[in-house]
Amino acid sequence: MSKHTSELNYLQVLLEKGEISRRDFFVKTAALGISASLATSLMGKSLMAATPKRGGTFRIGSATASTADSLDPEKHFGVSMMDLIFFSMHTYLTETGPKGTLRPLLAETWENSPDAKIWTFRLRRGVEFHNGKTVTAKDVVASINIHISKETKSAAKPLLAGIEDISADGDHTVVFRLKAGNADLPYLLSYFNLAILPAKDDGVDWESKIGAGSYILKKFEPGVSARLERNPNYWRTDRGFFDQLEIRAITDQVARVSALTTGAVDAIDGVDFKIADRLRNTKNVIVEETIGGLLRSFPMLTDVPPFDDNNVRLALKYAVDREAMVKTVLQGHGTVGNDHPIPSASRFFASHLEQRVYDPDKAKFYLKKAGLNELKVDLSAADAGSAGGVDSALLYREHAAKAGITITVIREPEDGYWSDVWMKKPWCACYWGGTQTEDIALTQAYAADAPWNDTHWKHDRFNKLLVEARAELDTNKRREMYWEMQAILKDEGGVVIPFFPNYICATSSKIAHGELEERWSLDCYRAGERWWFV
Numbered sequence: 331m332s333k334h335t336s337e338l339n340y341l342q343v344l345l346e347k348g349e350i351s352r353r354d355f356f357v358k359t360a361a362l363g364i365s366a367s368l369a370t371s372l373m374g375k376s377l378m379a380a381t382p383k384r385g386g387t388f389r390i391g392s393a394t395a396s397t398a399d400s401l402d403p404e405k406h407f408g409v410s411m412m413d414l415i416f417f418s419m420h421t422y423l424t425e426t427g428p429k430g431t432l433r434p435l436l437a438e439t440w441e442n443s444p445d446a447k448i449w450t451f452r453l454r455r456g457v458e459f460h461n462g463k464t465v466t467a468k469d470v471v472a473s474i475n476i477h478i479s480k481e482t483k484s485a486a487k488p489l490l491a492g493i494e495d496i497s498a499d500g501d502h503t504v505v506f507r508l509k510a511g512n513a514d515l516p517y518l519l520s521y522f523n524l525a526i527l528p529a530k531d532d533g534v535d536w537e538s539k540i541g542a543g544s545y546i547l548k549k550f551e552p553g554v555s556a557r558l559e560r561n562p563n564y565w566r567t568d569r570g571f572f573d574q575l576e577i578r579a580i581t582d583q584v585a586r587v588s589a590l591t592t593g594a595v596d597a598i599d600g601v602d603f604k605i606a607d608r609l610r611n612t613k614n615v616i617v618e619e620t621i622g623g624l625l626r627s628f629p630m631l632t633d634v635p636p637f638d639d640n641n642v643r644l645a646l647k648y649a650v651d652r653e654a655m656v657k658t659v660l661q662g663h664g665t666v667g668n669d670h671p672i673p674s675a676s677r678f679f680a681s682h683l684e685q686r687v688y689d690p691d692k693a694k695f696y697l698k699k700a701g702l703n704e705l706k707v708d709l710s711a712a713d714a715g716s717a718g719g720v721d722s723a724l725l726y727r728e729h730a731a732k733a734g735i736t737i738t739v740i741r742e743p744e745d746g747y748w749s750d751v752w753m754k755k756p757w758c759a760c761y762w763g764g765t766q767t768e769d770i771a772l773t774q775a776y777a778a779d780a781p782w783n784d785t786h787w788k789h790d791r792f793n794k795l796l797v798e799a800r801a802e803l804d805t806n807k808r809r810e811m812y813w814e815m816q817a818i819l820k821d822e823g824g825v826v827i828p829f830f831p832n833y834i835c836a837t838s839s840k841i842a843h844g845e846l847e848e849r850w851s852l853d854c855y856r857a858g859e860r861w862w863f864v
Contacts, residue, residue, distance in 0.1 A: 382842075382862040384560075387574040390414060390857065391586045393600025395579030397553035402536050404476050404484045406523040408763065410599050413522050413855035414577050415556050419460075419541035420525030423451060423470065423504075424516050426766055426854065428845045430677065432517055436465065436526055436542070437504075446511030446801055453502040457565050459528055459542045467498035472529035474519075486521050488780050489770055492800070511801025513808070517766040522855075544570030544859040553579055558858070571862035590836055591615060597841060597861075599851040601834040603661040603718070614839045619663065620848040623673045623764025623771065625830045626722055628709065629784040630757040632824035636707070637756060640822055641700035646707075648696065649730040651688035652828045658725060659718045660831050667827035670819040671762060671771045674830075675848065678768045678812035683820060693733035706736040711759035714747035718831065719759035726828075753784045760784060764833075764849035768812050769800050776819060785824030792818045840864050 395411035406412050423437040434440075437451040457465045477484040478493050495507040506515060518524075526542060527534035539547045544566065545558035558575040578595065580586040583602050589595045591612055601609060601617065610617040630637035630646070637643060652666040665674065668686055672679050697705055711723035720741060727737040742751045742758075751758050765771045774780055777796055778788040792815055799811035819825070833851040843861040847854035853861065 382568070382571050384571050384573070384862070386572055386863045387576060388572040388597070388841075388858060388861065388863075389576045389578065389595040390852070391578055391580040391589045391595040391598040393581060393583075393586060393598070395553045395581060399552040401539060401547075401550065403473070403523045403525050403527065403534070404482055407485050408522055410851065410855060411553075411556070411577055411579050413850070414575075414852070414858055415547065415550070415558070416522060416525055417543070417854075417856045418545040418558055418575055418858040419539075419543045419547045420527070421457065421465070421542040422525060423519040425520050425856075426517070426847060426849065428847050430675070430766075430849075432520070435520075436470070437516075437519070440516055442513075442515075444803075446513050446515075446803055447508045449506040449508070449515050450499075451504045451506070453504065454565065455502060457542055458563055460540050460546045460561060461528075461538075462563075463528060464501075465526060465542050466501045467504045468501075469529045469534075470504045470526055471496050471498050472534050473526045474524065476533050477524065484523060486518075486523055488774060488777065488782070489518050489521060510797060511803075512769075513801065513803050514767045514769050518770070520766055521770075545575055555579065569859045572858070575858045577858075587836075590838070593838070597835060597837040597852065597857060599833075599835040601836050603659070603663045603831065603834065606661065606663055606834050609836055615836055616839055616841070617834065617836045618846065620833045620846055620851075621665065621673070621675055621830070622833050622849045622851075623671070623676070623762075623830070624833055624850075625667060625671055625673070625762050625827055626718060627671075627760045627762060628723075628726070628757065628826040628828070629753075629760050629775075630824050630826075631753075631786050633786045634756045636700070636702075636705065637824060639700045641696045642702070642705065643824055644821070645693040645696035645700065645705065645733065645735065646730070647686060647826050648689045648693040649733040649735050650726050650826060650828050651729045652686075653688070654729070655722060655725055655828050659721045660829060663834060664829050664831040667829050668816075668820055669823060669825060669827050670816040671775065671827060672768055672812070672816055673764070676768055678809050680813040680816040682813070683817055686820065688729060690729075690733040693730075693735065697734060704734045704736065706738070707757060708738045708740055708755075709757050709759070710740045710742045710751050710755040712742045712744045712747045712751070714744040719761070722828065723759050753782075766849070769796070772796055772812075772815060772819075773800075775825075776823065787824045789818060789822060 392411035394409040399412050421436045425433050425435045427433050436454055438454040440451045442449045474496050477486040478490045492508045492510055492512050494509045497505050499505055527536055528540055544561050544564045546561050547558050549557040556577045560570050560573055564570050580589055586598045590598045632638055647669055656664050656666055709723050711719045713719045723739045727739055730737050774782050778793050795811045795815050799808050802808045835851045840863050841861055842864045
């Protein structure tokens with residue numbers, strides 16, 4: 331059996347992770363010449379390894395990080411290194427799980443008024459910060475208030491704009507009063523930068539590096555590395571299995587993969603589609619792939635000619651071959667988009683909408699409606715933050731040429747792309763990560779007054795529906811509203827969304843975990859507290 335040891339180990343890891351059935355395990359071990367009785371014994375040991383155990387140092391290679399990264403939650407904008415740190419060292423009122431489930435965390439229970447304007451959250455008792463101080467309602471109020479002040483720079487500001495007041499009712503009850511109803515408030519409170527920190531003066535104390543999560547931050551060098559140790563007083567027994575976490579910024583794809591295959595790290599995110607299949611066949615490496623809400627987009631400023639004409643926008647939407655992009659750019663690791671940001675796994679996905687397909691003749695038709703026989707436009711692109719930006723733009727250029735559209739692809743520097751190109755140049759490549767709810771996805775990029783409305787798009791009916799759907803507690807009515815909003819964006823919006831890439835991360839075969847949360851990579855960047863060593 332020794333000559334098949336690596337194959338057997340690989341099969342056991344797949345069994346532990348639920349990637350093959352018990353029947354498949356027997357079939358494949360039989361092919362290796364292993365008897366049924368021995369396979370049964372090995373299967374039992376393998377399944378025992380699926381039970382979490384404590385110990386070891388978990389080392390993660392993070393694809394996105396910056397020397398400007400900060401522990402200040404107001405300045406956290408969702409890069410993977412900071413997500414890993416925040417979700418490990420802090421607690422939140424709620425958290426999301428696999429298949430979009432919502433779970434209580436610091437908030438043990440909650441209830442709402444019939445109009446969804448008043449929400450009361452009752453906090454779990456006995457939860458402590460790393461310095462031994464009990465977490466109270468005062469800390470929660472202070473932690474949320476920093477994201478809703480007039481001066482805040484927080485990425486969560488537009489999501490929480492509806493909060494009129496938040497107050498403490500004793501030490502363990504927090505009351506939110508909203509300007510308008512919001513049926514998704516408990517989901518919003520799991521947002522990546524809405525961590526609960528100790529209250530201090532008129533804000534929170536983030537400089538002391540104190541949280542209330544499963545790990546204690548011991549060392550942090552922005553854009554370089556972080557080291558955390560298990561919190562011995564964490565209230566949950568089903569989290570924080572490692573003794574230590576080490577998070578290293580490895581932004582170069584080749585270096586990141588090398589670090590994993592040589593054993594320098596135990597897990598990486600941001601695996602390139604071009605190497606995913608090859609990496610899957612590497613000894614002692616497991617490739618994890620999930621379908622979340624990550625999307626590639628090409629936003630155009632709808633208040634700048636020629637993109638202020640919806641006929642031009644429709645011509646560009648019909649001038650891209652989405653299937654070819656998934657096959658070529660993603661190497662098949664993704665699904666086609668339909669020019670709205672809601673992925674197929676979402677509860678309010680408009681599955682009935684006709685899928686837009688590549689149609690050069692229809693693109694020409696819309697150009698003529700715009701009074702044009704041809705169109706020449708610039709498209710700025712870089713791979714900043716998400717691989718495939720440049721390749722997608724170049725492929726788009728080829729597709730559009732058959733419709734009489736000449737696209738000049740401008741390769742922009744990755745450094746400064748988000749500050750100097752995105753929302754500045756008339757048309758560019760962009761990407762968005764998965765969100766907790768449809769409301770977040772639609773609000774952060776398409777609401778008329780959203781700071782990140784990267785198309786400068788304003789649509790009265792869309793914005794009316796957005797507010798009404800947010801407050802609607804009837805699921806069927808909400809679904810109809812979100813379906814209509816997706817249709818409006820598809821046909822009148824200023825964004826081309828050709829595909830949804832899969833999230834791909836990779837781990838050592840020594841790592842085990844339960845069912846993955848799909849929305850972001852590395853188990854929604856909670857790998858540090860949810861995973862363990864086999």
